Amino acid sequence: MSITLDQVALVGRTYNEYKRMFDVTKESLEGKKVLDVAAGVSSFCAIGNAVGLNITAIDPAYYFMADEIETKAEEDLDTVLAKLAFNKSHYNWDFYHDIEGVRISRFKAYQTFLKDYQSNPSNYIPGEVSKLPFEDKEFDTTLVSHLMFLYDHLFTEEEQIATFRELIRVTRNEIIIFPTKNLSGQNSKWVDLIIKNTEFLEHTFRLEKAQFEFQKGNSLRLRVTV
Numbered sequence: 001m002s003i004t005l006d007q008v009a010l011v012g013r014t015y016n017e018y019k020r021m022f023d024v025t026k027e028s029l030e031g032k033k034v035l036d037v038a039a040g041v042s043s044f045c046a047i048g049n050a051v052g053l054n055i056t057a058i059d060p061a062y063y064f065m066a067d068e069i070e071t072k073a074e075e076d077l078d079t080v081l082a083k084l085a086f087n088k089s090h091y092n093w094d095f096y097h098d099i100e101g102v103r104i105s106r107f108k109a110y111q112t113f114l115k116d117y118q119s120n121p122s123n124y125i126p127g128e129v130s131k132l133p134f135e136d137k138e139f140d141t142t143l144v145s146h147l148m149f150l151y152d153h154l155f156t157e158e159e160q161i162a163t164f165r166e167l168i169r170v171t172r173n174e175i176i177i178f179p180t181k182n183l184s185g186q187n188s189k190w191v192d193l194i195i196k197n198t199e200f201l202e203h204t205f206r207l208e209k210a211q212f213e214f215q216k217g218n219s220l221r222l223r224v225t226v
């Protein structure tokens with residue numbers, strides 16, 4: 001797959017935001033092996049492992065050193081916040097209240113990530129979603145936040161299918177992908193492509209409303225029982 005780091009913002013969400021997006025809790029993930037795909041500078045892996053969960057994060061950003069990641073995360077956060085300020089009315093402010101609230105949350109996420117990235121490097125695997133360096137059925141639950149459907153214009157049909165096939169290969173029970181709309185706020189065409197693909201007929205798909213809606217109307221997650 002040909003996505004480069006320049007095409008996708010290196011911003012990360014917090015453990016708390018992940019809980020809302022995916023409807024997971026410490027209790028629901030306890031005893032499970034969890035994979036966070038395109039984890040970037042999110043603090044989900046750091047906090048989750050700190051509270052006793054078993055989470056592995058994978059992202060192409062992990063080919064880089066902590067200071068390089070920090071520089072890009074800082075720059076990308078500024079870019080994202082500037083865009084948000086122009087498009088404020090497209091967003092729902094219940095959770096963050098204002099732009100400063102987003103900055104604080106994203107800053108906390110990447111600072112927490114950076115500490116853990118340096119102290120527990122074995123939890124952070126460099127790699128990309130279309131070629132996961134894991135054994136078949138290695139994970140009970142796989143989460144994908146803010147990549148596959150959000151940046152749908154960066155994937156070809158073949159890449160989306162190959163990527164989904166790869167997620168199924170490494171997952172034993174459940175894959176959850178959030179959100180299902182793209183950056184323009186339209187339903188990603190790849191959701192139907194996957195759900196209706198005869199190759200994936202034996203899997204069960206459910207679209208669920210998450211307790212998290214920042215981009216207005218973009219609050220559905222796709223839950224797949226493998």
Ligand SMILES: C[S@@+](CC[C@H](N)C(=O)[O-])C[C@H]1O[C@@H](n2cnc3c(N)ncnc32)[C@H](O)[C@@H]1O
Nearest residue numbers: 003008012013038039040042061128129145146
């Ligand atoms: C918008 S961030 C989302 C980060 C995190 N999942 C979250 O929701 O906070 C998108 C992430 O996708 C990663 N990414 C870009 N191309 C990728 C690929 N081919 N495979 C896996 N991750 C990729 C980027 O490095 C970035 O960290």
